[in-house]
Amino acid sequence: MPRWKPNARARLAAAALDLFEERGYENTSVIDIAQRAGLGKTTFFRHFQDKREVLFGDGTLDAILVDAITSAAETATPLEVMARALEIVGQYAFTSERRAFVARRQKVIDANPELREREALKNLALTAAVTDALKRRGVSDLNARVAAELGALALRIAYERWSETTGDEEFGVIARHALDEVRAATLR
The missing domain is CATH 1.10.357.10 (Tetracycline Repressor, domain 2)
Structure with missing residues (x-):
């Protein structure tokens, strides 16, 4: 079982930004972001309403x-x-x-x-x-x-x-x- 890593929100934001730059915003999914961050889709939605909110905060x-x-x-x-x-x-x-x-x-x-x-x-x-x-x-x-x-x-x-x-x-x-x-x- 993988060891828990802290700062899920920051990791998701960094992963999203990397993917948005690499693939474009339209070509990046929530699942892509979560996988890049080493997290699940459910964890993503605990921190953000949708992929736009990664860029716009809380x-x-x-x-x-x-x-x-x-x-x-x-x-x-x-x-x-x-x-x-x-x-x-x-x-x-x-x-x-x-x-x-x-x-x-x-x-x-x-x-x-x-x-x-x-x-x-x-x-x-x-x-x-x-x-x-x-x-x-x-x-x-x-x-x-x-x-x-x-x-x-x-x-x-x-x-x-x-x-x-x-x-x-x-x-x-x-x-x-x-x-x-x-x-x-x-x-x-």
Whole structure:
């Protein structure tokens, strides 16, 4: 009997990404992914709803942002809250250890219209969650929506820049700079 190996979720994600790059997303099945990871199909479905979710996670990013917004100083403006939330996201979701995986993941998504659509829907859901969190802080509907949209735009810009670099610059620094640029662009 084979010995149990830890980190099934991470192994499945790595196997899926390898197969998506080798065969293409459309030509890779859940069974292929599970076999490559040395696991069964049942284990795959314990961790992911379908093969798309391997690339899109489990809502952790949304939860990190909402928690950061909720715990921000009461005196912080909506954009200050967003800046801090983006820094915190970088500490947990966009670490230097994940940079190569994130860049590879994005190439797979960019090559497939279905995945690009899924990413757009996830981004809309993330923006809605951030808007709701800001409103729960007492921010007006319009101000919450604007701050959330600007934060989401800064997040996408920072994500692109961070995943394309090989340097040591932290995601939080890149994200804050992107938010400053977005904010400045709105004033022109």
